[in-house]
Every structure is written in structure tokens, then in C-alpha cells.
Amino acid sequence: MSRGADLLLLGEKIITSRGASTAPLLGSELGCLTVIEKGAVAVKGGVIAAVGSEEEIVQRFPPEECRRIIESPGKMITPGLIDPHTHTVFGGSREDEFALRISGVPYLEILQKGGGILDTVQATRSTPYEELLEKSRGHLDRMLIGGTTTTEVKSGYGLDLENEMKMLQVINQLDREHPLDLEATFLGAHALPPEYRGRTDEFIDYMAQEVLPQVVEADLARHCDIFCEEGIFSISQSRRLLQKARELGLAIRFHADEMVSLGGAELAAELGAHSADHLLKISKKGIEAMAREQVVANLLPATPFTLMKDEYAPARDMIEQGVAIALASDFNPGSSPTHSVPLIMTLACLQMKMTPEETLNAVTINAAHSLGLGREIGSIEEGKKADLIIWEASNPRFIPYYYGTNLVQTVIKEGRVVVEQGQLRRSKNENQ
Ligand code: NIG
Ligand code: FE
Numbered sequence: 282m283s284r285g286a287d288l289l290l291l292g293e294k295i296i297t298s299r300g301a302s303t304a305p306l307l308g309s310e311l312g313c314l315t316v317i318e319k320g321a322v323a324v325k326g327g328v329i330a331a332v333g334s335e336e337e338i339v340q341r342f343p344p345e346e347c348r349r350i351i352e353s354p355g356k357m358i359t360p361g362l363i364d365p366h367t368h369t370v371f372g373g374s375r376e377d378e379f380a381l382r383i384s385g386v387p388y389l390e391i392l393q394k395g396g397g398i399l400d401t402v403q404a405t406r407s408t409p410y411e412e413l414l415e416k417s418r419g420h421l422d423r424m425l426i427g428g429t430t431t432t433e434v435k436s437g438y439g440l441d442l443e444n445e446m447k448m449l450q451v452i453n454q455l456d457r458e459h460p461l462d463l464e465a466t467f468l469g470a471h472a473l474p475p476e477y478r479g480r481t482d483e484f485i486d487y488m489a490q491e492v493l494p495q496v497v498e499a500d501l502a503r504h505c506d507i508f509c510e511e512g513i514f515s516i517s518q519s520r521r522l523l524q525k526a527r528e529l530g531l532a533i534r535f536h537a538d539e540m541v542s543l544g545g546a547e548l549a550a551e552l553g554a555h556s557a558d559h560l561l562k563i564s565k566k567g568i569e570a571m572a573r574e575q576v577v578a579n580l581l582p583a584t585p586f587t588l589m590k591d592e593y594a595p596a597r598d599m600i601e602q603g604v605a606i607a608l609a610s611d612f613n614p615g616s617s618p619t620h621s622v623p624l625i626m627t628l629a630c631l632q633m634k635m636t637p638e639e640t641l642n643a644v645t646i647n648a649a650h651s652l653g654l655g656r657e658i659g660s661i662e663e664g665k666k667a668d669l670i671i672w673e674a675s676n677p678r679f680i681p682y683y684y685g686t687n688l689v690q691t692v693i694k695e696g697r698v699v700v701e702q703g704q705l706r707r708s709k710n711e712n713q
Contacts, residue, residue: 285346295320361430361668366609373404437468
């Protein structure tokens, strides 16, 4: 067998977590990054074959035997970013609602009047499959340029069998076709559709008994979510749907304790969820329960930012009490119209007082754990997928510091260069 690597990366610094592939980083460990000065990564067959000092790696993988070498003096290499909560597939857009909210109309009031999520439901139902596919592909391209190499994507703008299946099929097709890896989540209970007005329990039954089994049968989702919120779906309705999902073999992650302290975090712990998300209003008991049961908290600071709130999830309390923290964009056309994970890192620093180092771990290894993928992705370690970023920066603090500017220079997805000089590379053949 040849000693050559498919790709050899030589950088100023390699920055990654280490040794956290079986469990997320907790407490003070969340801020710990390994820095390899004058480091190198060898990639073979889409996987990281070796990582270490340049001297050591070059001995094991002589450059003259490697198919491609990328040298990046002065630049750092990190794992690809992971976005564990998004609503990337949707019809239409909601820039008018953006303006309405600025004038003072609250998000939930817009939804109660049939706008907001329901506006997107109408647009998504009336968008043909191919159009939805192309529109979503465009969003994934933007995410990739911003350094995201794996993203979770939810359904939830169909709210009936046909349209939920349509969304999930789009997600699955894009997972096969787009360089980004997608994790599909069924969010059939995202809002109550107009045809079920006043019949919330019947809608939950419909989702649990009819739609969910068909989604599982067609193998279209690995996770199940619900918008557990006052005035949307209650704790007992959420428990009913999520228990059924668990019985059918799906992993659980859900919108919890965002506007009102309902006990969503406690429910997530009770059900052994992979994650509970948002958590602005998490209770003391909820924090204890999530720490005890090792449920990852996916915090989504772009949402309170977009909704112009003064309050953010209590990240520091959660970190101190041993809850695993991940960060996500919540990308969606209403409460978080951003594709950018680096921007999320900035907001987590400035609004939740997380350190830049903590935010990098929260969008790499801990985000991987939130998706149940800690062994495959999230760090630069031998045997993991070669999902890597070369940054126009020499240390991780630059990522949240220069917000609004894309510092991603090169993105490598499973060993293929998919973004170069900040630009997408389209043709598969060009990629080596
Ligand atoms: O996470 N809270 C519910 N769902 C999304 C918003 C979706 C939308 O507004 O379209 C969220 O914020
Ligand atoms: Fe969301």
C-alpha cells in the first residue's frame, strides 16, 4: 500500500479538541483546545489519517508521495463547523414580518394571527418539489462558504403528510447531492395548521399515529422535534409525540423553554433526549436535570437577537452546573435568518459571556455530540471525517471577533476542497 496521502495540509496551527469523542466537553473543559504549532494533517480516503507536528507527519507521509499539498503559513486549521439546529428548507421569505417586528408586533402575536411560521407553511405547501430543492441548495451553499460542514435540518413547514414528506425528501436528496452532510429531523408538530384550529390533541394524534410511522417507514428522518411552548404544544402533548418517536427508534431533540418556563428541559431529561434547544427560560431544576441526564443544550443566540430580546439562555450557569453546551444558528426565515455559525459564536460571546474558545468547541465537538455524531466528526483526530477549515486568521479568537466578515478561506469536506479563496468549487472533478 502506498504511503502517500490524498491530501497533506501544512498550517501554522492546528486547533481542535482532543479525547472528547465519546462524551461532550463539560464545565471548564469546554474552553480547552489543543494547539499544535507548525502542524500538519494527512488525509486518505476522505478520513483523517494522521495529525501532529509537521515534522512527524511529513516523515510518515512524505510530501513527494502525496497527491495534493496545501500549505497555509500564518493560518490556522480547525474542524469544520457543525450546525445542530436549522430550518433550512422553506418556501417564501418573511422580510415583511422582520419590519413588522421592528415596529413592535411580537413574534407569537404574528403567529397567532396566522402569520409567522404559518405564513411559511402556506408558502412551503405551494412550492413545488424541484423549486424547494434548488432554493434549499442555495442556502446550503451559503452555509458551506461560512464553514459549516454538517447541519441538522428540520421539516415543519408542511404540517401534513404530503408536505412533511416533501420537505424530508428534499433534505434527504440534498444530503446525497450536496457536499454538506445533513441530519434530517421530523418536526411535524411545529405549529397548529389552520385546518386543525381548536383541535390540538387531534393534530398530535394525527402526527403520532399517521405521519410519524410513515416517515420512519420511509427512513426519512433520524430525529424528532416539537415546538413545546405555551400556546403551541404543551408538555403532555410533547411527551405523547416524542415517546412515540422514541418507540419508533428516532432520537429526540426539541424546542424547549424558549418563551415560558414550561418544564421542557425536565421533559428532555425524562425522555433521554439528545438535545433540548433554546432554553432562555430554563428553570434551576431543568438545569440540574439536563446535567444529570447529559442532555446537550443547543443554545441559539441569533433568535433572541432577531426577536430583539434582552434575555438570552443562561449559558454560564449551565456550564458551571455541568450541562453540555452546543451552539446552533436556528437558521429559518422568521426568528433567525442567518446562515452564519461564526456570527452565532460572536453572539454567544457578547450576549452569553462564553469565551471564544468555548464557542469553538460548542460548534464542533459538542455540536457533534448533540447530533449523536461525536465519534465521526467534530475534531481533528485520526479516523474522523476529514472536514476541515483553513482560516484567514492565526488564532480562534479572530472568529467571533471579526463578526460580519467571513474569515473562512478553504473548506475541506471528507478530503475534498469544496471552498477555495472563500468561493464555492462546483465541479466534482475539479476538487482534487
Ligand atoms: O426555532 N420556535 C419555533 N421555530 C423556529 C422559528 C421558525 C419560524 O419562525 O419560521 C425557531 O425559532
Ligand atoms: Fe428552531
